[in-house]
Amino acid sequence: MSFQFPALLRFAISLFAFFYAGSIYGEVTLPKVLDSHMVVQRDLPVHMWGWAAAGESVTVSFRGQDRTTAANDLGLWSVYMPPGAAGGPFQLTVKGNNTITLEDILVGDVWVAGGQSNMEFEMRKASTAAVDLPKAADDKIRLMIVKKEFSEFPKTDLDGTAWTASTPESAKEFSAVAWYFAQEIEQREHVPVGVIDSTWGGTVAEAWTSLTALGADPGLAPVFTARGHMTEREASASLEQKVRTRLIDEAKVQGKPAPKFAWHPVLNTWAPAQLFNAMIAPLTPFPIRGVIWYQGESNSALERYPTYERLFRTMIEDWRNQWSIGDFPFLYVQLANFKSTPAEEYFQIRESQRRTLELRNTGMAVTIDIGNPDDVHPTDKLTVGRRLALAARALSYGEQLEFSGPLYRQVTPEGSNLRVWFDHATSLEAKGGALTGFEVAGTDGQFAPADAKIDGSTVVLSSPSVVLPVAARYGWANSPECHLYNGAGLPASPFTSIK
Incomplete structure (x- = not known):
């Protein structure tokens, strides 16, 4: 009989190994969000952190300023550089037993783009792509796509992520809504704009919210009940997969064609906090200007929409607490018009989204007029991005303009x-x-x-x-x-x- 470590022990061992990787090799390392070509948030202290050998002295140099610290007993180090105005490009160095040099860094505004498929929807699919993608080269817009991943526990780093300047090639796979938002902000405010695309189609809001926040509110108990039902489905799907594998192997031995089966996905992406842990938590030490968000379709089912308003508010407040930089702008898209099934009530989600405007420093882009009744993924993302940018220009940048419909x-x-x-x-x-x-x-x-x-x-x-x-x-x-x-x-x- 094989022995299996409890989940918490496995996590502790993996965390220990991650923190002590620097100690083993004696080298300073950085999280992947800190890299060449990034944008760092203007007018806020620039947070640099990473790993090194325990006790190792680490010096960060940026814009003529030096700051020195030492890695703690777990090999973790952290330092804040003085804030500054928009500008660049700059070079940044991190020096310990080794030296890391980051090139082409801009200082400007950083926005996180989150949500499900309508935020994930790539530029190449947008109705305006043929005209706008060839003109997407803009060195003042920097893009980063977070790799899709889920985790049972909050992670300290992302997987396989890199910053890049906007080009026709890099923009084509990027969120169309987020790219048009960034273009509008960069052109109107005349500052570099960095956007982090952390999205996953077909996901629910509770997957993007920390367990700490979900567990603190008894009114959100239904999200865990729903997860329990899904876990039963996952167990059933796992058993089905074993049966499929056996039948395929038997057919192969007998020289027969492999049987075909309907595919059932493992639903980890709907589990409470799983996407927050893997795709948001590693970003929270990185100062930002604000968030743009497009999600709600997957919470529109009859058994889910009653908790959405409470859940959505919790998620917004949770992200603000996790970033610890105040009530930053949280701007979101109200669901567009779509002939969904009777089992989904988009109008209930829209009402929850409208009521969420009671939260401070929130804004909503109404899209009831630009959806596709026959397609949940309307291709007009230009209008969506610009309506979000209107809210940002008014709420975050202080422009005197009308930014909302009635x-x-x-x-x-x-x-x-x-x-x-x-x-x-x-x-x-x-x-x-x-x-x-x-x-x-x-x-x-x-x-x-x-x-x-x-x-x-x-x-x-x-x-x-x-x-x-x-x-x-x-x-x-x-x-x-x-x-x-x-x-x-x-x-x-x-x-x-x-x-």
Whole structure:
């Protein structure tokens, strides 16, 4: 009988081996996020860290400044260099028993792009790729793609990652939304922009949230219950795989064609914290300007969406706590219009996303007008990136501009009518069609289509089938017809007045 180490012991041994790698070889090493061609965050201390022999003296030199420290008993060292303004390129050296020289470093703004497939969606697939990819060479935009990986425990380094300047070749596999966002920020703010693409299609928000944060909130217990059901499916899939392997081997021995089977993936990518541990935790010592995020489709199932608002808020606050640089801007994309299955309620996720704007320093790009009803992956990523950039320009860079479409504030009764009040509602208009998509309900909670009329910065609703309406909603479908915009040409977010 073979002996197997408990999971925690295996982790401790691997962590020990990682930390002491520098001690064994007597060389200074750096995490992969610290490399030539990177962008470091302006106006914040530049954090440099890594591994060396225990007690080894390490000196970092950058922009004419030197800082010296010593590796601790575990071989870990860390030093903060003075903050500075945007500029470069610079050289940085790390010297211990050996010397590491990093070249072509820019100082500017660093953004992390996270989420699932619509953020992962590569530039080469975008509808604008044929025009924009050949012009993607921009040395002031630096890109890094985090390799897909999951882990049961928080990792201290990434696997197989490198920074590169934006070129037609490097940009084609990069997130289209993130690339267009970076281009807009670089051109508008005139500073170098680095973007870290840490995405994985078809994943849930709980996989991107630390166990510490998930476990601290009893209200998020359903995510662990869901994981338990999935673990049962994984065990079943593992057993099925063993059976498949046996049947394939038997067919090979008998000289017969290998049987074909349906493939069932192992669902580690949906496990709580597994993607945070491998693809976010190693980045948290690296100072950033903010985050852009596009996710929610995988949380839209009937058994998952009720916890999404609480989960999404927890994830945002968790990332801010993990980075420890304050409430940095967290800008996200509201789900686009798509004719999903009845078992998925995109409109519920959109409402959760709208309500999450209550968190400080958050912004939302509404995309209800630019999706593809028949494809969950709409190819217009240019508009998405630019709408996220509008939020960044206003919230992070202080530009005086309209950055949001109309957002529901409240409803007030007026006899047999309801008046809906909006923020970001200058010059409301019905664009591209009649003002459809509004519904009202009485005290029985039964909604009926409403006649809608714009009145200044409000919309007045009425319905012959609802005598005394008390509630309103808009765009309450997976793929609704929505035509309400403000004067800046930005669409109104779907909403419901019922909490």
